[in-house]
Amino acid sequence: MAPGATVYVMPAPRFKTIHLLLAFRQVLGRSAVTKGALLPRVLRRGTRRWPDRRTLAGHLEDLFGASFGTSSSKMGDHQVIEATFSSAAPDALGRSGWRTAGSGPAGRAVPIHGASLLAMAFSDPAPPGPEGASLTTGGLRADYVREEKDGLRRDIEAVSDDRMSYAHYRCVSEMCRGEPAALHSLGYSADLHDIGPPELDGFRLGLLEAAPAAAYLVGPVDDVTADQVAEVLAREIPALASDRPRAIPPSAPHRRPGDEREVVEHADVEQARLVVGLHTGVVLGDEQFAAQVVYNGLLGGFIHSRLFRRIREEAGLAYYAWSRVMPAKGLILISCGIEAGNYRLALDLIRGELASLGAGDFTGDEFGATRNSVLALAKARLDSASSLVYGHLEALATGLELDEISPWRELERVTEDAVREFASRPVIDTVYLLAREPKTGAESAPSGRETWPADQGSEDPLGE
Incomplete structure (x- = not known):
């Protein structure tokens, strides 16, 4: 893996589930924070191989009823853009679990398939439709981008409905004026107008090429599984295997205030x-x-x-x-x-x-x-x-x-x-x-x- 792209393994035999997470980090900034909030919403809609919710749900069912999701969050001055996968651990399924798995992959291969899904969500999302169809332009499906923009706009406009969370955000934004942490993790509704499929896809490619990446494998796993997960991620996202360093400044402590x-x-x-x-x-x-x-x-x-x-x-x-x-x-x-x-x-x-x-x-x-x-x-x-x-x-x-x-x-x-x-x-x-x-x-x-x-x-x- 490239410098700044790391697979972290947290063996936990006590867990009955296996959890995987693939995250890219960027410094919060007005020009990118809204794209960072929008991108995972579009990526959760599907990949090239499973391009819609129906086919994606069928794939997850074959993986012993696994779950898949995407999100973004704020940690200090950073925005984290992530995809997650979790499934029952093979040893926890028992014989009945193996029998009801249908045509799905062998249970011990589930983490490998999970890692592949996480990587494909970022590297090979559901593509535009045929030339001339309403889904074209950019490297992402235009209808998915449009629908998720509408959903994000509604969520931004509803921020103040949760009075407690809104008050926390406003206090932090006042304390950290001029710092990246002052920005809201959902971004700005005014900026959605200028984000189309090409702009959002360019942002996605920029993350893959340069953003620090961290993958996590948690649960009853061994070194062989960990190595296989790393191999899958490097194969599905070739940029992660390059020698190009990936680094961003660490989150800076808040400056000591003057007057209260x-x-x-x-x-x-x-x-x-x-x-x-x-x-x-x-x-x-x-x-x-x-x-x-x-x-x-x-x-x-x-x-x-x-x-x-x-x-x-x-x-x-x-x-x-x-x-x-x-x-x-x-x-x-x-x-x-x-x-x-x-x-x-x-x-x-x-x-x-x-x-x-x-x-x-x-x-x-x-x-x-x-x-x-x-x-x-x-x-x-x-x-x-x-x-x-x-x-x-x-x-x-x-x-x-x-x-x-x-x-x-x-x-x-x-x-x-x-x-x-x-x-x-x-x-x-x-x-x-x-x-x-x-x-x-x-x-x-x-x-x-x-x-x-x-x-x-x-x-x-x-x-x-």
């Missing part, structure tokens, strides 16, 4: 959404990252955490209150659903808990319970193929290659002193509130806040 910013946007919402973005500067692979994970657990990672107990249970100010780490950006997001009138009270309580933890004010019992919860969650992720793969992909985004056990080992070694040392790092970068617009005559925002409608702003992907 406060942003209020208005929408017709019953429940206001408060999101507080904290800058820590600690990313995956840093010495203090494990301490950051435990700190987040103390702050808002669990139902026994500070935010849930203080803001929801004791003060009754929030419908929910939690926090999470953004590993590739050195950020922590705090999220609350509140009554708009409780905004200042909830924010003051958040500031109080940040100050308390920053002063090292937590007990040994609190630390022990939180670390145990963090370790239990980390252990559970070892039993999830998708968690193993996406955890590794997130590490790749920061320029690292971690084995699946490394995070567990680091968390086991975290001490109270390490968490107290880290606890002085988080500072509030941006406070974001999405709430119903006040009635006429009411004060819309205290002085010093930036305020504008939720459907405007240069970084908003909903803008036409």
Whole structure:
């Protein structure tokens, strides 16, 4: 395989299924992010050999009822464009599974056929129709591109319907203004107009030629199967076997903020959404990252955490209150659903808990319970193929290659002193509130806040 194109094997005899994933990565940018969101939607429609949903479904049925899908996602400053395949492990099928497989391939060859399907999805998608037919122009089927553009446009326009996710996106886009991570993973509806089959196919070919590629094989597999999967990928996508290096810059940690910013946007919402973005500067692979994970657990990672107990249970100010780490950006997001009138009270309580933890004010019992919860969650992720793969992909985004056990080992070694040392790092970068617009005559925002409608702003992907 070419430099920057790697097959990662994660043997897991405990799994009853085999999972494969083929992913290409690019740095998020306005000119390409919408194509990156659209391409996998078109590729899932079929390949040259199985050019529509009916024939593709028949092929998957022959592979013991396997599943196939495509998607795109954002990890730090990177966009990941992927195809996935999963099937029952041969040893898990039993005799009845072999008998009901019909004319399909031998069970132990299923991973090889799965790898071939993933490769063909990218290298040999369903082609245009006959010359003169309505399906022509470009290297992709025009009807598939048109239909998937319409679907993506609807999804982009519906982003604000999920108020919590929208508030998270808007807070991150405000914090990371000028950084790739500010862009939404679905892209921009305004850019869809200029994307036709030739443009999208050119983007696809560019990924195959130059984008870093990672393939994953997870489950009860052996070295022979892994070698065969690598051979299939290199054969079906010849560019992966070239000597041309494939590299992109790692996701950059968010720059330390200057003054704290406060942003209020208005929408017709019953429940206001408060999101507080904290800058820590600690990313995956840093010495203090494990301490950051435990700190987040103390702050808002669990139902026994500070935010849930203080803001929801004791003060009754929030419908929910939690926090999470953004590993590739050195950020922590705090999220609350509140009554708009409780905004200042909830924010003051958040500031109080940040100050308390920053002063090292937590007990040994609190630390022990939180670390145990963090370790239990980390252990559970070892039993999830998708968690193993996406955890590794997130590490790749920061320029690292971690084995699946490394995070567990680091968390086991975290001490109270390490968490107290880290606890002085988080500072509030941006406070974001999405709430119903006040009635006429009411004060819309205290002085010093930036305020504008939720459907405007240069970084908003909903803008036409």
